[in-house]
Amino acid sequence: xxxxxxxxxxxxxxxxxxxVSGLPTGFKAVIGAYGWLDEFCRLIHxxxxxxxxxFITIDSGDGGTGxxxxxxxxxxxxxIRESLPMVVNKLNEYGLxxxxxxxxxxxxxxxxxxxxxxxxxxxxxxxxxGFMFALGCIQAMRCNRNTCPTGVTTHDKDLQxxxxxxxxxxxxxxxxxxMVKEVSIIAHSCGVPEPRKLRRYHARIVSANGLSxxxxxxxPEVETRPEYRA
Numbered sequence: 726x727x728x729x730x731x732x733x734x735x736x737x738x739x740x741x742x743x744x745v746s747g748l749p750t751g752f753k754a755v756i757g758a759y760g761w762l763d764e765f766c767r768l769i770h771x772x773x774x775x776x777x778x779x780f781i782t783i784d785s786g787d788g789g790t791g792x793x794x795x796x797x798x799x800x801x802x803x804x805i806r807e808s809l810p811m812v813v814n815k816l817n818e819y820g821l822x823x824x825x826x827x828x829x830x831x832x833x834x835x836x837x838x839x840x841x842x843x844x845x846x847x848x849x850x851x852x853x854x855g856f857m858f859a860l861g862c863i864q865a866m867r868c869n870r871n872t873c874p875t876g877v878t879t880h881d882k883d884l885q886x887x888x889x890x891x892x893x894x895x896x897x898x899x900x901x902x903x904m905v906k907e908v909s910i911i912a913h914s915c916g917v918p919e920p921r922k923l924r925r926y927h928a929r930i931v932s933a934n935g936l937s938x939x940x941x942x943x944x945p946e947v948e949t950r951p952e953y954r955a
Contacts, residue, residue, distance in 0.1 A: 732765050739778050751780035753830070755802035759811060766819035770953065777824050782851065783809050785831020792869035805831040805842070810925075810944035813846030817946065820953035834858070836907035843908075843920050844928040844940055852904070859900040860893050 729735050735752065743750040769777045786802025802808075809829050816822040829842035830851040839850045854862075861875040873879040876888030912920040915927040925941035932938065 749779035751778035753782035755784045756808035762815045780826040782828040809845045814947045820949045840911040843923045859897045
């Protein structure tokens with residue numbers, strides 16, 4: 726964005742939009758280099774915790790849109806399995822976790838992927854791809870060409886006929902309902918009453934040799950620094 730060149734500019738923009746709209750305001754990012762997170766958290770404390778974004782959406786390096794340049798799709802950004810626990814830990818380290826909500830994105834299509842994100846520390850999960858599939862997306866990679874053959878991302882009237890809202894709306898609703906149902910089943914199987922109670926020790930990562938490692942061992946939670954404790 727032409728008006729955002731520094732972390733201070735980002736906080737200024739967030740607060741300007743929040744003041745004008747009266748709505749929770751945050752930002753979305755694919756995490757690559759992550760040293761800036763320390764500077765960002767310190768700057769929030771310098772300005773006051775009320776200056777913090779209301780949420781941060783973490784997208785995955787393996788997510789993205791069919792309209793993106795191929796080098797960005799294939800080569801840039803950390804996968805969500807690395808970046809999400811890292812961001813959550815960083816917010817915990819600086820005592821900002823209760824102030825800033827964390828939303829996970831990036832190919833969270835199945836119940837197990839959503840449950841993993843909740844275990845890793847996400848407050849909520851976005852799934853653009855899942856709903857696109859429910860609409861009939863076949864990943865034709867024509868999102869930016871106005872030639873989507875399934876009618877999802879086109880203004881061409883003839884191509885739009887492929888998307889019949891009366892039929893596709895049922896599929897989208899079923900996807901959403903079953904996602905909630907099956908994530909809840911996973912949570913109950915882990916012994917918690919609902920998905921928001923999932924924690925890192927509920928998930929285990931199975932390696933190539935067939936042995937598993939707890940998510941809490943792979944990504945240990947960090948304590949808040951003494952100077953940032955309430």
